Structures are given as C-alpha cells and as structure tokens.
Amino acid sequence: MDQNRLSSIALHFIPGIGGRTLRQLVTYCGSAQDVFRASRTTLLQIPGVGPVTADAIRQGRSWKHAEEELTRARKAGVSMVLYTDPQYPSRLRTIEDAPSLLYLQGNLNLEHKKIVAVVGTRRSTEYGTTCLESLLEGLAAHDALVLSGLAYGIDIQAHRLALKYGLSTVGVLGSGIDVIYPAMHSDTARKMLQQGGLVTENPFGTKPDAHNFPARNRIIAGLCDALVVVEAADKGGALITADLANGYFKDVFAYPGSIRQQYSNGCNQLIKAHKANLLTSVKDLEYIMNWETPRPVAVMNVAPAYSDYEPEEQAVLRTLWESAAPLMIDALSGRSGLPPGQLASILLTLELKGIITPMPGSAYRINMPAPGKSAAMAVA
Incomplete structure (x- = not known):
C-alpha cells in the first residue's frame, strides 16, 4: 500500500484537522508521511496546530482507522479521492475551502x-x-x-x-x-x-x-x-x-x-x-x-447556403456555423482569415441583417436559418 497515501488519509481522522489545516501541514512538512515524522516542536510551529492536535499526530492512532476505511471503500466499490489526486474534480479544486478527501460512488x-x-x-x-x-x-x-x-x-x-x-x-x-x-x-x-x-x-x-x-x-x-x-x-x-x-x-x-x-x-x-x-x-x-442553442439533429452535418452574401460575409458565416459554440472576435478573425478591423464592420452588417447575434464577452453566434435569405441546405 502507498504509505504516503495512507498517511494522507490518516490525517483526515485526527480530530481538529480540516482540509485547510491538512494542506498546510503537508506544505510545511513536505509530504503526509513527513507530517507524522515531524517532531512535536516542529508541529507546534505550524499555524493552527495546537498541543492537542500535535500530540494526536505524534501518537499515530489514526492509521488503523485509515486502513479500515480503505478496506471498507474497496468492498463497497467506493473511490476515495484525495485533493492531490489527478482525478480530483478540477472545479472543486479552485475553491479555498475545498474538501481534501472525497468519497465517490x-x-x-x-x-x-x-x-x-x-x-x-x-x-x-x-x-x-x-x-x-x-x-x-x-x-x-x-x-x-x-x-x-x-x-x-x-x-x-x-x-x-x-x-x-x-x-x-x-x-x-x-x-x-x-x-x-x-x-x-x-x-x-x-x-x-x-x-x-x-x-x-x-x-x-x-x-x-x-x-x-x-x-x-x-x-x-x-x-x-x-x-x-x-x-x-x-x-x-x-x-x-x-x-x-x-x-x-x-x-x-x-x-x-x-x-x-x-x-x-x-x-x-x-x-x-x-x-x-x-x-x-x-x-x-x-x-x-454562453451555451449555444443545440442544433436540430437533422441538420447537424449540414450548413446553409450563403451564396447571396458577399464573399467576406460568407467566410464569417461559415466559420460561425462550423463552430460548436459562439466565437469571440479574436478567434473568429483567426479562423476566418479576416483582419479585426474589417471583421468588426462585417459583424455589424450581419447583426443588422439579423443573421448573427452578439453574446456576452464580445462573442457572436449564428442564427438558423438566415432570416430573409435562402433556407436551402447544402452539404458542408
């Protein structure tokens, strides 16, 4: 068994150690194993660690509890995911008070x-x-x-x-x-x-x-x-x-x-x-x-024919159509090959024609089909 992983889980079963304190202990000492190896004097120098917590770490009684928890999780088909594991949810990792251990089933x-x-x-x-x-x-x-x-x-x-x-x-x-x-x-x-x-x-x-x-x-x-x-x-x-x-x-x-x-x-x-x-x-x-409106399944692999638009407008419209989400001006410029100054004028024209819609964050999405234009469909 990975002793450092077992040490991390054992820290969870020491009263008074929450997620923040645990991460602070590991950061200060270098690893979960090193927390248990640290002297009482060293532990007491870590902010938030008092005599009761330091003594509980030194006694190491939580190791047995950690071993029993891991065994129980394996039998139940439950994953125990540590904050330091690659599979820890990335959205949760960004919050300050994120749990340092999750049980997933x-x-x-x-x-x-x-x-x-x-x-x-x-x-x-x-x-x-x-x-x-x-x-x-x-x-x-x-x-x-x-x-x-x-x-x-x-x-x-x-x-x-x-x-x-x-x-x-x-x-x-x-x-x-x-x-x-x-x-x-x-x-x-x-x-x-x-x-x-x-x-x-x-x-x-x-x-x-x-x-x-x-x-x-x-x-x-x-x-x-x-x-x-x-x-x-x-x-x-x-x-x-x-x-x-x-x-x-x-x-x-x-x-x-x-x-x-x-x-x-x-x-x-x-x-x-x-x-x-x-x-x-x-x-x-x-x-x-800024979630795109899902396209009907029947037209997922086809794009409208924009032959009655100017060539530069066609380039913008096809770029937006092929995107799975609204595009910001920089991305739209890169994909369409049009310089930002020219692109801004084209976007304004298409917005006034009602074929594109501005979105939050200076992004644009295409409407379907183009209002007042041919709704004929052509294979993209």
Whole structure:
C-alpha cells in the first residue's frame, strides 16, 4: 500500500484537522508521511496546530482507522479521492475551502462539460415542480449533469427528472456514502449509481447531523457551473448555497414567483439584490452561460447556403456555423482569415441583417436559418 497515501488519509481522522489545516501541514512538512515524522516542536510551529492536535499526530492512532476505511471503500466499490489526486474534480479544486478527501460512488464524471446544480425548498409547490420540469427538459438537449442534495422537495425531484430525461445526476450527501438520507430516497439513489452517482466528504457511517449540511452545500456550489434556485423561503439551505456559489464566482439563477407565495420570497430577494439572474426558461440560462442553442439533429452535418452574401460575409458565416459554440472576435478573425478591423464592420452588417447575434464577452453566434435569405441546405 502507498504509505504516503495512507498517511494522507490518516490525517483526515485526527480530530481538529480540516482540509485547510491538512494542506498546510503537508506544505510545511513536505509530504503526509513527513507530517507524522515531524517532531512535536516542529508541529507546534505550524499555524493552527495546537498541543492537542500535535500530540494526536505524534501518537499515530489514526492509521488503523485509515486502513479500515480503505478496506471498507474497496468492498463497497467506493473511490476515495484525495485533493492531490489527478482525478480530483478540477472545479472543486479552485475553491479555498475545498474538501481534501472525497468519497465517490457510481458511474459519475465530475469533469462533465456542463454541470448545473439545482436547489430549493423541501416543501415545493406545483409552480416549482412545473418550473423544474421545464428546466430539466431543456437541459436534456445540452446533456448537462444535474447536481443536487437528495433532500425532500426540489432536490429529489431534480434527480428523478434528470433520470427521466436521460441526464446524469449526482447527489451530494451530508452523511456517509453508506447512509442515504432520507431513507425513502434510497431507491432513487440506487438508480443514480447507474446514471450518475453519489459524493460526500464524510467517512462511512457518518449520520446526517445538521452541521454537516452547510458543509455539504459548499461542495454543491463548488462543483457546478451554474446554480439554479427553483423555490426558496426567506431562509434556508438553498439561500446558503446561493451565497456560497456567488462567493465562488459561479453563475446563480432563480425563478421569480408571486410576492404572496412564501416559497418564492427567497428567489425574489436573490433577484432583487442582484445575487441571481432572473430565470424564466432554459433560454435565459443558455444566454448567460454562453451555451449555444443545440442544433436540430437533422441538420447537424449540414450548413446553409450563403451564396447571396458577399464573399467576406460568407467566410464569417461559415466559420460561425462550423463552430460548436459562439466565437469571440479574436478567434473568429483567426479562423476566418479576416483582419479585426474589417471583421468588426462585417459583424455589424450581419447583426443588422439579423443573421448573427452578439453574446456576452464580445462573442457572436449564428442564427438558423438566415432570416430573409435562402433556407436551402447544402452539404458542408
């Protein structure tokens, strides 16, 4: 067994050592093994390490716990991924308080191209359910991964609708990976193992205690590209997760609702305070996230004929068509061979003709088919 890996896991089972302290210990000492080899005097010089923690490291009693945890993980088909492992999720690695150890189970890809987290009240209404179904149906065209917390209400509905529409879906737990909470969601969790999976930072057997859930929420916020709040009251986990996502510079969205509806108050306040983009359909998310509108399958391998446009305009239009996403001016200039000055004039002309649309970040995308022009299709 890799002794340095075992040492890293053993550090997790020492009370008082969280992710930040663990990374600080390893950075100061050189490796996890060297942390256990360090003298008490050396350990006490490290910020955040007091006498109790230093003595616990020196005693080395956590090694047995680490060995038992690894054995249990192997038997359960669970991966234990350290912060230093190449397979640690890159999105999560960028947040300051990232967990230093994750437990992963299932058929999940946390490097998925598009990850959308969905959170909301545990007491969802018919309005929230309708909004959620529309969202998930729209995300199916993007093959997005849907992330949530397996809780009552909006969370479990998001997982079930993701399964319904053939999307991968991942549940982030506030308990051990062997403790599904609430228990009545166990059947859905089992289905998710085939079409997504489960994630937690908590050791086997950890109960779903209240203090685990705010910590769980930071993983949800850290793993996603976009966070959608479907329904939320004035206070609650959904708003905590939205605040975390804003702090991690993630795009946050919220469905507006009636001012008389309790579970729209939180969403309305997020929008009012400019902490969330107003969401009315998946098109709003596509626009803000700069996700291209999926092309109909029937025309994926063909391009419109632009013979009635000027040669330089044709070059721009075909370049945009062939791109899988909107292009910024620099990229468009490089691919089309047109100098930026000339390109800017052409883009303005095409925008006025209604055939291209400007996007955030000085990017452009093509509309389909060209308004007022031939819709004849030719093999690209």
